[in-house]
Amino acid sequence: MRRLESGAARMNAMRMDSRPMLSPLFRLQWEEAQQCHVLLYPEGMVRLNDSAAVILQHCDGDRSVEQICAELTRRFRDNDVSDDVVLFLNHALDRGWLKT
Numbered sequence: 001m002r003r004l005e006s007g008a009a010r011m012n013a014m015r016m017d018s019r020p021m022l023s024p025l026f027r028l029q030w031e032e033a034q035q036c037h038v039l040l041y042p043e044g045m046v047r048l049n050d051s052a053a054v055i056l057q058h059c060d061g062d063r064s065v066e067q068i069c070a071e072l073t074r075r076f077r078d079n080d081v082s083d084d085v086v087l088f089l090n091h092a093l094d095r096g097w098l099k100t
Helices: 050-057 065-075 082-094
Strands: 027-031 036-041 044-047
Touching (some): 027 050, 036 050, 050 065, 065 082
Antiparallel strands (some): 036 044
């Protein structure tokens, strides 16, 4: 299977057939006080921008990266957002927010 890479070659790059899901250490939720989505974890909290939150909401372990990219491309009026989605998914994977 082809591995998706962004920037330098990655050891753990997300593949198109990967089915990412949040690591059990993290919980995605809307934080009223912050007026944004956040990732909560035992040591703290990560504030997310709207794009990051939308992508993570699709990471349910059922949808593949390819399906997530297709759904978000349709949602954003057929603007191909695949490169940005994959870049973010690799970022989230590197930080341990996601597992595949």
